Amino acid sequence: xxxxxxxxxxxxxxxxxxxxxxxxxxxxxxxxxxxxxxxxxxxxxxxxxxxxxxxxxxxxxxxxxxxxxxxxxxxxxxxxxxxxxxxxxxxxxxxxxxxxxxxxxxxxxxxxxx
Amino acid sequence: xxxxxxxxxxxxxxxxxxxxxxxxxxxxxxxxxxxxxxxxxxxxxxxxxxxxxxxxxxxxxxxxxxxxxxxxxxxxxxxxxxxxxxxxxxxxxxxxxxxxxxxxxxxxxxxxxxx
Numbered sequence: 001x002x003x004x005x006x007x008x009x010x011x012x013x014x015x016x017x018x019x020x021x022x023x024x025x026x027x028x029x030x031x032x033x034x035x036x037x038x039x040x041x042x043x044x045x046x047x048x049x050x051x052x053x054x055x056x057x058x059x060x061x062x063x064x065x066x067x068x069x070x071x072x073x074x075x076x077x078x079x080x081x082x083x084x085x086x087x088x089x090x091x092x093x094x095x096x097x098x099x100x101x102x103x104x105x106x107x108x109x110x111x112x113x114x
Numbered sequence: 115x116x117x118x119x120x121x122x123x124x125x126x127x128x129x130x131x132x133x134x135x136x137x138x139x140x141x142x143x144x145x146x147x148x149x150x151x152x153x154x155x156x157x158x159x160x161x162x163x164x165x166x167x168x169x170x171x172x173x174x175x176x177x178x179x180x181x182x183x184x185x186x187x188x189x190x191x192x193x194x195x196x197x198x199x200x201x202x203x204x205x206x207x208x209x210x211x212x213x214x215x216x217x218x219x220x221x222x223x224x225x226x227x228x229x
Contacts, residue, residue, distance in 0.1 A: 006156075033218070042205050042220035043157065044116070088156050092218075100209070101147065101170070102218060104156025 006089050006105025013079055014113050021087060021108040022073040029091030032065050032072040033102065037086045046087075047074070079112050086110070116140075118221035120206050126227045127196055134192045135224045137206030145209040146189050147218070148181055150174065152202045157220075160204075163189060196228045 006023045013019060023032070031050050035043035047058050049065035049072060056063055062075045072089055086109050090102040119138040127133050139146050144165050149157035160179070162170040165186035175181075178196075183189040193200055203223045210217055 004156075031216070035220075040222075040225065042116070042118075042120075042207075042223045045217055045219065048217055090156070100145075100216070100218075101159040101162060102149075102157070104158070106154065106156050 004089055004091055004103060004105040006108055008108055010109040012111045015079060015081060017079055019076040019079055019110060020073060022071060023089035023105050024071045025091055028069040029093050031092040033090045033092065034063050034074045035088045035090060037088060043088055081112050081114050084110055084112050116219040116221065118206055118208055118219050120221035120224050122224055123222060124225045126229065128229050129196060129198060131196055132192065132194045133196055133226065134190055135204055137189045137221060139208035140210060140219065143208035143210050144186060146183060147207045148191050149205040149207060150202045151205060157205055198228045201226055201228045
């Protein structure tokens with residue numbers, strides 16, 4: 001199935017460093033979302049973006065909806081050990097059936113060294 | 115805890131057996147999705163319900179897969195004659211809010227291993 005291009009695939013950083021990851025698509029989305037997933041658990045929503053150009057923060061997390069509606073980025077500032085996990089971007093568009101199914105990237109695996 | 119409950123959390127089965135998973139959504143959410151996630155990949159859409167109506171199915175959902183949502187509450191996903199390629203995490207998600215308040219909440223998933 002279709003997936004978004006998410007990069008980088010993995011990151012190894014020191015505690016306190018800032019992190020940036022992004023997602024691109026060849027097609028337009030109406031909504032961009034960022035999720036975090038811990039091993040053996042479902043994805044947990046971090047930030048939702050609904051308008052092109054929108055910049056939204058959630059604590060140390062900041063995400064932006066690209067003005068072309070084909071990309072988004074997520075920044076994490078001053079990383080801490082509990083930021084470890086896999087981060088997924090997801091694009092959402094309305095389909096003919098009326099569903100608003102999400103298309104996911106392959107994830108960015110973040111490791112934070114204390 | 116998002117409020118979306120899935121059961122069982124883990125299922126190990128032999129090839130050829132049938133398995134059924136259950137999802138209990140957040141009570142006021144009328145839209146429900148099933149996704150499948152394999153190792154190293156993001157979740158992939160399987161099917162969508164609005165209340166009890168199954169409105170969309172992915173090409174990933176072969177004829178061995180069937181999903182139901184009787185009475186528009188809980189949902190079940192059944193896989194018949196399981197194959198090793200069915201091994202994956204099966205995720206249920208429900209939608210709350212509308213428009214710019216719309217958010218998709220996932221359950222913890224059912225991890226299926228087909229031996």
